[in-house]
Amino acid sequence: MSSKVDRFKNLVRSPSSSKVKEEFITGIKPKKDVKKATFDMDIELHTWLKIYAAKNKKTMVEIIETEIRNLREREEHK
Numbered sequence: 001m002s003s004k005v006d007r008f009k010n011l012v013r014s015p016s017s018s019k020v021k022e023e024f025i026t027g028i029k030p031k032k033d034v035k036k037a038t039f040d041m042d043i044e045l046h047t048w049l050k051i052y053a054a055k056n057k058k059t060m061v062e063i064i065e066t067e068i069r070n071l072r073e074r075e076e077h078k
Helices: 002-013 018-026 043-055 060-076
Strands: none
Touching: 043 060
């Protein structure tokens, strides 16, 4: 147990990023950096996406990001 305490003490004293400290303390790896996007969406599309996401146990953002990545990949291979 002392090794964990020592690691914690060293981590707190070190100038490393707060994300590394957060991961050590909580045991949860922090999410990657993100940019907030706000946009208007057709109500019917929003409703459909929300239902689709729930049925597939995914978030709306996960679905949108996947599709944007697919679009980017197709564009890069033209």
